[in-house]
Amino acid sequence: MKVIVINQYCENRGDEAAGTALVRNLLGKPKIDQIDIIYNSANKLDIDHPKILHRNEELRLKKIGKLGILRYLLLRKTVLRRLSFANETMREMARTISEADVIYVTPCGASLGIYKDWAFLLRLLFVISENKTPVFCLNTINASGNILFDFLAKLVLRKSKVYVREQRSVDYLKSIQVKSELGVDTAFSEQPIIMERDPKRIGLVVTLLEWHPEFTGRNMSQEVIENIVPGIAQYCIENEYEIELIPHTGQQDETEYIQEVIRALEDNGMLKESLIFRKDVNTSDEYDLALASKRFVVGMRYHSIVLAAKNAVPFVALAYENKMKEVCKYTNSMESYLNLQEVLTSEDVYKKMKLVDDKLDIIKENLISINQEKLQILSRLPLKEIQ
Known part of the structure; x- marks a missing residue:
């Protein structure tokens, strides 16, 4: 059996973690002989x-x-289909899919939604043009706001067969008469990392949000520096915690921003030696390991x-999208949720960190229980397509 994983992103550790989890699950299926991964860039898992x-x-x-x-796209479904291949790359793409x-x-x-990725959509049009059925593997799907994009x-x-990771996606798909099944993020199918955790070190993952369509007109980089960083610094100073700043994309703009956040933490009273920038985190497995070793x-x-x-x-979710709220x-962690689409204060962040820190053992037991009982099963729903 030959399987394709199409439209794999490699621009951040999160997409890599989810894609790697899917591929590892597929490798566990003995009847699969080959897995072709078609990427959205020249990078690879x-x-x-x-x-x-x-x-x-x-x-x-x-x-x-x-x-x-x-x-x-214009000729493949016509009597002129023999003329549909302009070059060998298109011919090989079609052959691989077919x-x-x-x-x-x-x-x-x-x-397929607010990110409006045309390249992503084009590859899927290739798939249906070759009379194949795409199987969406626990994606987020919604309307983009562009008439042509949403039509295609x-x-x-x-x-397609559609598995999604958000109830909001289920609701949207129902509104356009598309059936779907609700699961959870594919990364939950990976085994938990069991290791000793540093009781005096928390993990911090920050990001730039100016690219995001739902934050247009807001200077989120500055809001984080002014409204969120002081609360984090205050809580860590009072509890003598160190912070590991863990990169998510590893790209230059993120690196520069992490360094700016470090300076802001120092300006708010944290000692330089208590701030560790994990520049050594370059893969999704390293990212996973870095998160697993923290107090929270x-x-x-x-x-x-x-x-x-x-x-x-345990975690404090500074949520930029609905998908984080649904996690x-x-x-069962809504007490850990803060909505970045609201204007947060340092006090909001401080209180949330304290709430999570005070309930560490209860939160850990809840996460262990729900992962074993529910999340691992739901994260593997699309694998039933392998008969």
Whole structure:
């Protein structure tokens, strides 16, 4: 059996963690002989196996070209289908898709939705053009607000099997007459990391949000520095905690911002030696391990709280999207939730950190219980497509 994982992102540790979890699950299926991973960039997952074929170089859309893509989409379903291949890259893309037995759409955020990723959508149009059924593997899906994009997305979705990780996605899909099944993030299918935790060190994951469509017009970088960092610093000073700042993307703009946050923490009274920038975290497994070793985690990125919850590490979720709220709901952790779409104060953050810290043992037991009883099962729902 040949399986494809399509549209894999490698620009941040979260997408890599979810994609790696899916691939590891597939490797556990004896009947699968080959897994082709078709990427959204020239990067690739940090996982190698004789059954895995990383298609991160030769199947790039830029090698097909805009005219080649248009020619394929316009002619593939017509009597002129023999003319639909403008070049060998498009021919190889179509051949790879047509030979697959199952095609999984990699777990990710709202690429079909508010992120409006045209490249992501085009690859899925290739899939249905080859008369194959995309299997959405616990994605976030919603409306983008662009009429043409949403029209084409509906064409894909109505020819797909859809598993999603948010109730809001279920509700949206129902409104456009698309059936779906609700699970949880694929990363919960990985085994929890059981290790000794540093009782005096918390993990902090910060991020830039100026790119996000729901934060247009707000200077979130500055809001975090002015409104959130002081509360974190105060709580850590009073409890003599150190902070590990853990990168989520590893990109230059994030690195520069983490350094700015470090300076702000120092300006708010923290000692330089109590602030550790984990520049050594470069893979999703290293990210997972870094989160697992902390007393608790304060996270501004979705997978920082998913992986913390998976490892039964208490967390404070500084939520930039509904998907983070839903993680808090299905892990019975709504007390750990703060909404970044509201204007938070340092007092809000301080109180939430204290609440979580005061209930560490109760929270850990809850996360262990719910992961074993529910989340691991729900995170593997799409695997039933492998018969």
